[in-house]
Amino acid sequence: MRDVSRLAGVSTMTVSRVLADPDLVAEETRTRVLDAVAQLRYVPDRMAGSLSSRRSGFVALILPTLMNSNFADTAQALTEGLRKAGYQLLIGVTLYRQDEEERVVQSVLTRRPEAIVLTGMAHARETTAMLIEAGVPVVEIWDVQDRPVDHVVGFSNVEVGRAAARHLAGLGHRRIGALGPAADGEARDVRGEERLAGFAGGLRECGLPDDLIQRHPRVPLSFTEGGEAMGRLLERAPDLDAVFAVSDLLAVGALMECQRRSVAVPEDLSLMGFGDFEIGRQTVPPLTTVRVDARAIGLRTAEVILDALGADRPPAPVHDLGFEILSRGSTRPSRRTV
Structure with a gap:
């Protein structure tokens, strides 16, 4: 940051302000700082900043697999929904194992995510305890039941x-x-x-x-x-x-x-x-x-997270997006009824 400040001819405090809240800095100064950042290929240490601000800029998404295109569509939509607020996804994979989910949750919590999204509502007891104690919004997706850990978005x-x-x-x-x-x-x-x-x-x-x-x-x-x-x-x-x-x-x-x-x-x-x-x-x-609308699940999950992180509009706990049957050529009336 000192290198950036010297190249841009401003204080390190101004560099920090441009990176944290650019709208507070005059356009000409902001442009000089951002040009210096680009020239030096400077990457801010967000984890260091989060020690004082308690903001990491990450939302953790935990999936059972990366091979399922529906889960990929949900992840893409969630990314799009969170991008406008400056959040990025940190993705973990459980391989359909509860013990692996427990390890993944424990690991992502060390990165200080601002919200956690998990697939399904069946977790090991220790995982549930960690989620409750994390102190951040938790959204379970691709399922709907009456008693989520925090919020749930999906269908039955x-x-x-x-x-x-x-x-x-x-x-x-x-x-x-x-x-x-x-x-x-x-x-x-x-x-x-x-x-x-x-x-x-x-x-x-x-x-x-x-x-x-x-x-x-x-x-x-x-x-x-x-x-x-x-x-x-x-x-x-x-x-x-x-x-x-x-x-x-x-x-x-x-x-x-x-x-x-x-x-x-x-x-x-x-x-x-x-x-x-x-x-x-x-x-x-x-x-x-x-x-089921995989993209709608991702977009609604982003809305729930942003509402939960805001101070004025707490979201509802259960969001049932439903499903529909698409009748195509692989089924027909039984010959008994023809």
């Missing part, structure tokens, strides 16, 4: 599953199965488990059995796991006439397995996914799916 995964069951049953299907994650292991897709639970409950509400749910032990679930699970399900129930997969990636793998086994979709079997991934729109036939 249980209701997604229930709506999928009603949709397939409404087409007249009676032998309906599902593909999803196992409810144990060190790595767990809790939101996928909730969609399966909602689906099973929806089948029972429709007077149908819920005994054709095929769980795969590996997470995250993608094409390979979808093909494997679909193969096992078809061997268990050759008379299967509809399947719900808890993600489009899983559903695409299931579609490929049906093609390998000469099971026609949707003529022999209706297939439905979740997530509205781009690949599901390009398959033949295109996938019927449940769409």
